[in-house]
Amino acid sequence: MAILLAIPILGLMVIVQSAIFSQVHLLYGTIDLVLLIVVAWAVQERVTTAWHWGIIAGLLVSLATAVPAYAVIPAYVVVTGMSIYMRRIFWQRPLLAMISATLLATLLVQAITVAALLISGTQIPLIEAFYLITLPSALLNLLLAVPVYALIGDLANWLYPEAIEI
Amino acid sequence: MNLPRSFQTIVLAILVIGILLLALGGYLTPISRVAFSPFISTQTWLASRFLAIRDFMTAPRDVARLSQLNDQYEAEIARLQSQIIELQQQNSELEVLSALLDFARTHAENEYITAAVIGRDVSPFLHYIIINRGSDDGLRRGMPVVSSQGLVGRVAAVTADGARVQLITDPGTAINVRIQPSGAEGSLAGSITGDITVESIPQDAAIQTGDLVLTSGLGGNFPPDMLIGQVSGVRQRPVELFQTANIEPVVDFSQLEIVLVIVNFRPVNIGPLIPTAAPP
Numbered sequence: 334m335a336i337l338l339a340i341p342i343l344g345l346m347v348i349v350q351s352a353i354f355s356q357v358h359l360l361y362g363t364i365d366l367v368l369l370i371v372v373a374w375a376v377q378e379r380v381t382t383a384w385h386w387g388i389i390a391g392l393l394v395s396l397a398t399a400v401p402a403y404a405v406i407p408a409y410v411v412v413t414g415m416s417i418y419m420r421r422i423f424w425q426r427p428l429l430a431m432i433s434a435t436l437l438a439t440l441l442v443q444a445i446t447v448a449a450l451l452i453s454g455t456q457i458p459l460i461e462a463f464y465l466i467t468l469p470s471a472l473l474n475l476l477l478a479v480p481v482y483a484l485i486g487d488l489a490n491w492l493y494p495e496a497i498e499i
Numbered sequence: 500m501n502l503p504r505s506f507q508t509i510v511l512a513i514l515v516i517g518i519l520l521l522a523l524g525g526y527l528t529p530i531s532r533v534a535f536s537p538f539i540s541t542q543t544w545l546a547s548r549f550l551a552i553r554d555f556m557t558a559p560r561d562v563a564r565l566s567q568l569n570d571q572y573e574a575e576i577a578r579l580q581s582q583i584i585e586l587q588q589q590n591s592e593l594e595v596l597s598a599l600l601d602f603a604r605t606h607a608e609n610e611y612i613t614a615a616v617i618g619r620d621v622s623p624f625l626h627y628i629i630i631n632r633g634s635d636d637g638l639r640r641g642m643p644v645v646s647s648q649g650l651v652g653r654v655a656a657v658t659a660d661g662a663r664v665q666l667i668t669d670p671g672t673a674i675n676v677r678i679q680p681s682g683a684e685g686s687l688a689g690s691i692t693g694d695i696t697v698e699s700i701p702q703d704a705a706i707q708t709g710d711l712v713l714t715s716g717l718g719g720n721f722p723p724d725m726l727i728g729q730v731s732g733v734r735q736r737p738v739e740l741f742q743t744a745n746i747e748p749v750v751d752f753s754q755l756e757i758v759l760v761i762v763n764f765r766p767v768n769i770g771p772l773i774p775t776a777a778p779p
Binding site: 347348350351352355356358361362363365367394397398399400443446447450453454455456457458461462465466470 | 617618619620621622623624625627629655656663665670671688690691692693753
């Protein structure tokens, strides 16, 4: 059920990201809604399908971007693993896990993207990219991290209800 | 003292006539004011109370009716406002289409397909747009994309119903251009910020602010003489082999809504013609 839900939810988010959020800029940085959802899903305590969501997100995003797919899909898988690791480190402090995972995930995805673009021959000035794109994107993602965490938390509680001992 | 009855009648008549004459002459006004004042005050009080009670009894019905009317008028206003917005949008689209039609008429040698911009690349490092026409409409990879102002980019990837267009501002762009009127040639490059520059311009070329930048057609990726922008600044250093020009594009890429794809242009693949190192 949770895996089946990933496709429409993440698909819709990719569309919203492409049609709306990619035009909302802070300097040259943008919000990565799909990344936020993958991170928020992975840091939920009872969720067992985080890896599936990460792979589906990578596949869907690779359809909507010119960044090579060999970079996008591994980037989202790495982000999922990192978010699960953060959940274990910040056990019983899920909000802290979400915020730290969002920051690291933004840096990771953008680093992998830049590396892939450099390999494919695109000229990217690294320092300029860091100040004009990566830092503003991280700030925008951090601003949205808490509301996205709350929404995804509700979804996770609905799909994975807490077991009650009788 | 018994006065005759007729005398009493005459005195009474004279008295009445006298009072009437005094009243008509206005001499009784102060007296009448004093006399009628309590009556008027009483009647005013009574009338105001009556009107208050009547309003109280009939007001709920009026409020309900007025509220209903208010709702109707608000609904009407909302409908008219949405109609105005719709008409403004249609007008805006009409202006864009009219400009595109003018452009197509002035470049009659090309065949065009109009496409709406439905999205942008999700990566902030790249400058691509997504359009709602694909291979089913005859689009192929490499076809140039223009707007009524000038060159927008070229089709980079195609699906059945959509296509991804690489804008000329993308950092991966490399287009051979010519600067007019000097005729100097160079290579146009985009950047992550969307600024475009022409590089590899020979040092002896006389480039000035305001010069036009057009596609040269070299390399076979774009048709020649497509307007790109104007020179907004020149960077020339004697120690360098080439000079660089900053370009102000004629197309406002943040406002792109509808574009034209030139479908009768086929890019030439010159890869096989480029000499490679001979095997030993």
